[in-house]
Amino acid sequence: MRSDVLAFVDEQLEELREAKLYNTIRVLESAQGSWVTIDGEQKLNLCSNNYLGLAADQDLIDAACQATETYGVGPGAVRTIAGTMSIHGELEKTLAEFKNREASVVLQSGFNANLAVIPLLVGKEDLVYSDALNHASIIDGCRLSRAKIRVYRHLDMDHLEELLQEDTDHPGRKLIISDGVFSMDGDLGNMPAIADLAEEYGCISMVDDAHGEGVLGSHGRGIVDHYGLGERIDVEVGTLSKALGCVGGFVAGDARLIEYLKQRGRPFLFSSSLTPAEAAANLAAVRKLWQKDDLVSRLWDNTQYFQGKMREAGFDTGRTETPITPVMIGDAGVSSEFSRRLFERKIFAQSIGFPTVPEGKARIRVMISAAHSREDLDFALETFTTVGRELDII
Numbered sequence: 001m002r003s004d005v006l007a008f009v010d011e012q013l014e015e016l017r018e019a020k021l022y023n024t025i026r027v028l029e030s031a032q033g034s035w036v037t038i039d040g041e042q043k044l045n046l047c048s049n050n051y052l053g054l055a056a057d058q059d060l061i062d063a064a065c066q067a068t069e070t071y072g073v074g075p076g077a078v079r080t081i082a083g084t085m086s087i088h089g090e091l092e093k094t095l096a097e098f099k100n101r102e103a104s105v106v107l108q109s110g111f112n113a114n115l116a117v118i119p120l121l122v123g124k125e126d127l128v129y130s131d132a133l134n135h136a137s138i139i140d141g142c143r144l145s146r147a148k149i150r151v152y153r154h155l156d157m158d159h160l161e162e163l164l165q166e167d168t169d170h171p172g173r174k175l176i177i178s179d180g181v182f183s184m185d186g187d188l189g190n191m192p193a194i195a196d197l198a199e200e201y202g203c204i205s206m207v208d209d210a211h212g213e214g215v216l217g218s219h220g221r222g223i224v225d226h227y228g229l230g231e232r233i234d235v236e237v238g239t240l241s242k243a244l245g246c247v248g249g250f251v252a253g254d255a256r257l258i259e260y261l262k263q264r265g266r267p268f269l270f271s272s273s274l275t276p277a278e279a280a281a282n283l284a285a286v287r288k289l290w291q292k293d294d295l296v297s298r299l300w301d302n303t304q305y306f307q308g309k310m311r312e313a314g315f316d317t318g319r320t321e322t323p324i325t326p327v328m329i330g331d332a333g334v335s336s337e338f339s340r341r342l343f344e345r346k347i348f349a350q351s352i353g354f355p356t357v358p359e360g361k362a363r364i365r366v367m368i369s370a371a372h373s374r375e376d377l378d379f380a381l382e383t384f385t386t387v388g389r390e391l392d393i394i
């Protein structure tokens with residue numbers, strides 16, 4: 001009889017458990033919102049990316065239902081064969097206009113948007129300069145491209161320039177790529193300096209603004225708008241799965257690049273498109289943002305209130321500049337215990353450990369939303385303070 005060829009998986013799982021890095025996946029029995037039902041109980045939700053509370057917004061639900069009636073539940077094919085419906089085109093046109101870019105293309109996720117576009121920008125003969133803390137999907141997109149990856153120290157523009165200077169004679173294309181908002185720390189990519197360096201050294205510049213869409217800039221247009229950089233950043237990748245409340249990703253920029261992606265971007269060519277309901281809900285979300293920025297303002301008011309009070313209470317919230325609020329703990333075991341005690345007291349806030357963040361830098365990552373009321377935030381502050389004292393964090 002054949003031996004158990006998957007026995008190594010047991011060992012891997014056991015290692016994760018021993019290192020306290022095993023993820024307990026909580027299951028929501030309700031829609032996303034400031035409060036969610038888990039194991040039959042109401043919990044204050046402090047860890048979703050539903051920044052604007054749009055994930056269960058009635059206008060988005062209505063748009064999704066209506067599109068389902070019109071177009072059915074599935075696209076039926078990849079976009080290049082028979083899966084492009086007019087609702088996809090309408091979303092792409094509206095997104096491009098909203099973002100003040102020539103064109104946009106939507107993909108199944110932000111992750112796929114990076115896998116689609118990076119290998120089109122650079123190949124085997126080329127170089128890509130990537131921040132040390134860039135998101136996994138950027139790293140995977142860079143690896144897929146087979147370009148040589150030059151990693152610069154997190155946000156260190158002098159280091160980036162040093163690398164660019166070393167490569168001045170390199171004949172191939174060069175791409176500088178950064179997260180807009182770094183998802184584990186909430187700090188911002190230095191996009192103005194990246195735009196300057198890209199111009200000086202003849203590079204393509206690209207930002208993945210997954211956590212900046214709907215959060216930064218006027219009406220939540222993102223980090224490029226926040227810094228007033230216009231087309232000085234060549235390629236903008238974004239997600240529709242966080243502040244916009246639904247699911248999907250997009251690439252926005254030069255119309256030629258978008259056309260090329262539709263010809264050669266592998267996740268576009270070889271994986272089916274967004275469902276009509278998703279496309280319509282995303283379209284409703286973009287229109288909502290465009291009309292009013294009250295949700296974005298509320299998100300920032302909530303952020304300032306919560307982060308200010310947490311610091312007053314003695315917590316270290318790292319270097320955040322956005323609603324992402326890392327509550328730094330350090331030890332992965334203590335961080336998991338912190339999360340478990342919060343959960344017992346009706347707070348859902350996950351611990352994040354290695355490999356998502358470096359070893360010894362475990363944290364509870366609190367995600368603030370416009371959907372939180374002042375009462376919700378006060379309840380969270382009080383509970384964090386109690387558990388923080390119990391575990392000697394403050």
Ligand SMILES: Cc1ncc(COP(=O)(O)O)c(C=O)c1O
Pocket residue numbers: 109110111112135137179180183208209210211239240241247248249
């Ligand atoms: C910077 C960045 N890019 C891409 C993604 C993936 O987005 P999506 O969930 O739409 O695939 C994330 C989500 O965590 C992210 O933070």
